[in-house]
Amino acid sequence: MAFASSDRNSSPSPWWGWFGTRSAALVAVWGLCLGFAAQRLHHAWTEFGNRATTPADRQRADGNSGHTQIDFGGQWVMGRMIATGRGPELYHRPAQWKVVREGFPPSAESPYVRRNADAPRHLREPEARDEDIRHDADWLMFSFMGEDKPRPDGRPPIGGPLYPPVHAVLYSPLGLIDQPQRAYYLFQLLTIALTFVTGLGVARLSRGRVWWPAATLVILLYPGYRSGIDLAQNHVLSLAILVWGWVLATRGRDGLGGVVWGLLALKPTWAAAFFLVPLVMGRWRFCLAMGLTGAALGAATLPIVGLQAWFDWLEVGREASTLYTVNKNWIGLSRDLSGIPRRMLIDYTLPESQRSNWLADATGWALWAAVFVPTIAIYLWRGDRRYRTGLGAGFLFLGAYLCCYRFMYYDVLLSVLPLAVLFADPRYFFRPTAFEVRPVGEPAADLLRSRWIGTVNSFPLTILAMLLLIENWLLHLQVQGSLGLGYFATTASAASGGTAKHVPTVSAEVTLFQAWETVLLLLLWGWCLWRLVAGKDWGEPAQAAPRSASSAAPMSGERISDSPTSTA
DSSP states (O other): OOOOOOOTTOOOOOGGGGGGSHHHHHHHHHHHHHHHHHHHHHHHHHTTBOOTTSOGGGSOSSSBOGGGSHHHHHHHHHHHHHHTTOGGGTTBHHHHHHHHHHHSOGGGSOHHHHHHTTSOGGGSOGGGTTSOOOOHHHHHHHHSBSOOSOOTTSSOOBOBOSOOHHHHHHTHHHHTSSOHHHHHHHHHHHHHHHHHHHHHHHHHHTTTSSOHHHHHHHHHHSTTHHHHHHTTOSHHHHHHHHHHHHHHHHTTOHHHHHHHHGGGGGSHHHHHHHTHHHHHHTOHHHHHHHHHHHHHHHHHHHHHHOSHHHHHHHHHHHHHHHHHTTOHHHHHHBOSTTHHHHHHHSOTTSOGGGOOOHHHHHHHHHHHHHHHHHHHHHHHHHOOTTOSSSHHHHHHHHHHHHTOSSOBGGGGGGGHHHHHHHTSSGGGGSOOEEEEEOOTTOOOOOTTSOOEEEEEOOHHHHHHHHHHHIIIIIHHHTOEEEEEOGGGOEEEEOTTSSEEEEOOEEEEEOSTTSOHHHHHHHHHHHHHHHHHHTTOOOOOOOOOOOTTSOTTSOOTTOOOOSOTTOOO
16 A cells, blocks of 8 residues: 655646756757757858859859868878779879879869860960969879879889878778769768767766767867868867777777777877877787787788888878978968977078978977976876876876877867866866955955955866867957067167157967967866876776765775776
């Protein structure tokens, strides 16, 4: 027999009370996430499309030029070379010319380009004589490494994109699509799908403390995402590999995690950078699995491309490495540490062949060492290698990311993993610090007296907010600012006979050619270093605790074992 009690004074909650529940918040975040995903996809499909304001004579016949950019076009060409059986000629420019001309025909271009691209400048239409007009195929081959000059050894000219043979083989399914524009749209759809998969991985790293749609939304808004999907780059694919490989590691499955990270053989610079993490942590099984997987993938390409293709790729890489240190466009769009001093120390008025600067090289390597050495030393001194997430692990991941040899602006997205590791238990970052404002030397005020109290937000949370602000607002506004230092003003004679006052100024701007993301992440790395030295490592968040446990229990000092079924 059951008894029920009733209270005549009680009344059911009003229907609008649902809007203040956790379920309502989750629905709202899902709505934002899906809305921004749709916006990002629409932007990607239209960013390089014909504009209504463009004259009809300059409208492309195929409606969109996104697939002709080297970012996707180069990847498709590599996959197409494999798909058409040209693996041994992967880096031979004559063979690339054939594939490029077949995939990027002049019929897809605008009538204006078709009429003027092949004509000498003096025979072009008057408005076209001062423009650098080329066919899509010519532009793409111009963007590749290498030249078409005969080689002294009699071999075909070597060049092409910077991707290794592993990348070409993995992209060969896209190469089966004979129209690169269709492959371009398809890859952008796959990128959106991978974004949600990666967001789920970030949520798993936090053991559910960060909602899946919230993690996905941050990725959609994070620096590098929009530009990368517009160009159909592989940044989300790389991030998915990194995130899910480390999710497996946090579950005690180092072998499987290393296998997943071994897929980074398609981007060797990132594989080398993040290999630092399991190496310094002493995760030998992870390291071994990662190394063997990468080696196996490389060996699997040999029957398809042969051994010589790998030597050709190294030659292409050496040429690109040299160009990277002097080319203004590459340096401006880069986000690695060595590119920061090159922006200031290289004289770009000189020809590229004369821009080599030993001071820029030395300063770049010194800055790299200033991050690399403390990352290893401080982590081994203060970090706890049993923890796979938290302050120490986040510091190590940030250092590994910053020490990547070369990378571009869209690859900033890969710093999502260091932040996901650091923010695995976000409760630490939503606790503002209170402070009292009083004159220096004055004792603490009496509790009964009025006081000025302020609060300081979490520094890592502020850095994350700044990253999102720069990407989604300041970058589009092209914010510029300057500060005049009147104290150092000088007066000089003017050409007109009077005097002119010169005030030195310090200027800054937010554009795609400024590495503000690297500066902010470097500051966050420094904050983590300071916290570790101060002995503030709170370790890894516990696995899902029983529902009866208090969710407000302190997390400091909690540990988990390597067993994926253990609880704290």
